[in-house]
Amino acid sequence: MIPIIVVVGRPSVGKSTLFNRLVGAPLAIVDPQPGVTRDRHYGDAFLHGKKVTLVDTGGLDPESEDSLAQGIFTHILAAIEEADAVLCVLEAGSTVTEADSRVIRILRKVGKPVVYAVNKVDGPSQAQESCEMYGLGLPSLLFISALHGRGIGELEAALTSVLPSETEPEPVPEDTEGLLRKVAIFGRPNAGKSSLCNQLTGTERSLVNNAPGTTRDPVNVRCNYRGREFQMVDTAGIRRRSHIDRKSVEAASVIRAIRAMEKSDVAIVLCDASEGVTEQDARLLGLCVDRGRAVVLGLNKWDLVERAQRKAVLSACSTTLHFAPWVPVVPVSALTSYGLDELVQTTLRAADQFHRRIPTAELNRFMEQVIAKHAPPTQSGRAPRVYYITQVSSSPPHFVGMSNAPDYITVAYTRYVSNQIRKSFGFEGSPLIVKFRDRDKKQK
Numbered sequence: 001m002i003p004i005i006v007v008v009g010r011p012s013v014g015k016s017t018l019f020n021r022l023v024g025a026p027l028a029i030v031d032p033q034p035g036v037t038r039d040r041h042y043g044d045a046f047l048h049g050k051k052v053t054l055v056d057t058g059g060l061d062p063e064s065e066d067s068l069a070q071g072i073f074t075h076i077l078a079a080i081e082e083a084d085a086v087l088c089v090l091e092a093g094s095t096v097t098e099a100d101s102r103v104i105r106i107l108r109k110v111g112k113p114v115v116y117a118v119n120k121v122d123g124p125s126q127a128q129e130s131c132e133m134y135g136l137g138l139p140s141l142l143f144i145s146a147l148h149g150r151g152i153g154e155l156e157a158a159l160t161s162v163l164p165s166e167t168e169p170e171p172v173p174e175d176t177e178g179l180l181r182k183v184a185i186f187g188r189p190n191a192g193k194s195s196l197c198n199q200l201t202g203t204e205r206s207l208v209n210n211a212p213g214t215t216r217d218p219v220n221v222r223c224n225y226r227g228r229e230f231q232m233v234d235t236a237g238i239r240r241r242s243h244i245d246r247k248s249v250e251a252a253s254v255i256r257a258i259r260a261m262e263k264s265d266v267a268i269v270l271c272d273a274s275e276g277v278t279e280q281d282a283r284l285l286g287l288c289v290d291r292g293r294a295v296v297l298g299l300n301k302w303d304l305v306e307r308a309q310r311k312a313v314l315s316a317c318s319t320t321l322h323f324a325p326w327v328p329v330v331p332v333s334a335l336t337s338y339g340l341d342e343l344v345q346t347t348l349r350a351a352d353q354f355h356r357r358i359p360t361a362e363l364n365r366f367m368e369q370v371i372a373k374h375a376p377p378t379q380s381g382r383a384p385r386v387y388y389i390t391q392v393s394s395s396p397p398h399f400v401g402m403s404n405a406p407d408y409i410t411v412a413y414t415r416y417v418s419n420q421i422r423k424s425f426g427f428e429g430s431p432l433i434v435k436f437r438d439r440d441k442k443q444k
Helices: 015-023 067-082 098-108 124-136 152-162 193-201 249-262 279-290 307-320 340-354 360-373 411-425 439-443
Strands: 004-008 041-047 050-056 085-091 114-119 181-187 219-225 228-234 266-272 294-300 329-331 386-393 398-403 433-438
Touching: 004 015, 004 067, 015 041, 015 050, 015 085, 015 114, 015 152, 041 152, 050 152, 085 098, 085 152, 098 124, 114 124, 114 152, 181 193, 181 249, 181 279, 181 340, 193 219, 193 228, 193 266, 193 340, 228 340, 249 279, 266 279, 266 340, 279 294, 279 307, 294 307, 294 340, 307 329, 329 340, 360 386, 360 411, 398 411, 411 433
Parallel strands: 004 050, 004 085, 085 114, 181 228, 181 266, 266 294, 294 329, 398 433
Antiparallel strands: 041 050, 219 228, 386 398
16 A cells, blocks of 8 residues: 655644645645644655655644644544654754653654654754754754755655555556545534544544634545445635635635535535524535535534424525525434434435436427426517527536527526426436527527
8 A cells, every 4th residue: 555654743843834845735734823734634745756645734742731732632643553654843943842852752652663854944054053953862863944845855765765665556446536426514613514524434534623613624535434435525614704814824724625615526515503504604505506516405413403493493494595495405413423324315416416417309308398388488579499408518517508599588487497407307406507599690
């Protein structure tokens, strides 16, 4: 299998900057303030021609009594356990701290090869000042600058030298990767997205904490839930735009969350059922629709809703989401696993409908029945005719009807045709695009 290298160190030593440098892409959020990275972040890299998987982790602070820091520490230990080698990052220009000593003591007990690198070394003078770190009893040190690329070649050589000499080639599936459905978990902060991700994967893959905004980088994981395999992305919570500082870490997290949603087949918009579907939930669902993604609405924390109130919550949900009545609503509880089977089945069914194509002959038989039942109304003395209809693309499904007067076909009739397509062919959870074009203009 591909060897795994985990990047560890105390907060604010430049682990994410080094991770991005080795991967060759800005996958992890980088910010001067400490504690930005929290979840494990995976990325593939080629070190001296050898493919490896790098794991970026949060700042290691085992002595902290903060629940969030303890959760990060647990995730780091899990990453070290699955790794083949460890890259420990220290910081130049600072005296050796007790936190550095604790980190090194922990790494000496893990039984994995460790490479020690001193980051932020931009010149010989800084390298000389950092030699005091040899007092920690380290066998060797590499002096690098992740920001400017200094010493990265030597670091790659050192990492590949400690990896297992013989590794089995990575199995290549036969056209199965392209069939994997991509699912993004989308929603407001503290809606339970990370808890849902952990329940579906069966592991503590995402860091869970009561404090809103715990997740920052999108967490990608391949999920196999009771025989159904798909790619899942846990994203950061999104607050209202007026509450977000455009220059903050939260703003970068929101942008990455939206990009992850745009690359998915279907988005699970997760909301807190105990609070009801809010305007921000409706905005986020509308954002998914505008981006042309299939959508499923998950009412999480259903176990906190009184039985007598559940019918009213579902009714209010339909009223708030009147602009997208085709979006399926699934009550779930990430804590008790209630409704997870239905949520997965509904989500993957929406993903399948998102990629579905209808043959042109079947569409035209359908259109003949629609016109016989309700022809396009006359507008300004002009009677539009629809000659035929075809599906020009999928993801999302896009239908085009040829007419002699497309400008005279009303929005209401276009919506009527869209509703009839759903009634006849389904497309549950998937947005539809229906347009009419001038057939005569195309022929000319």
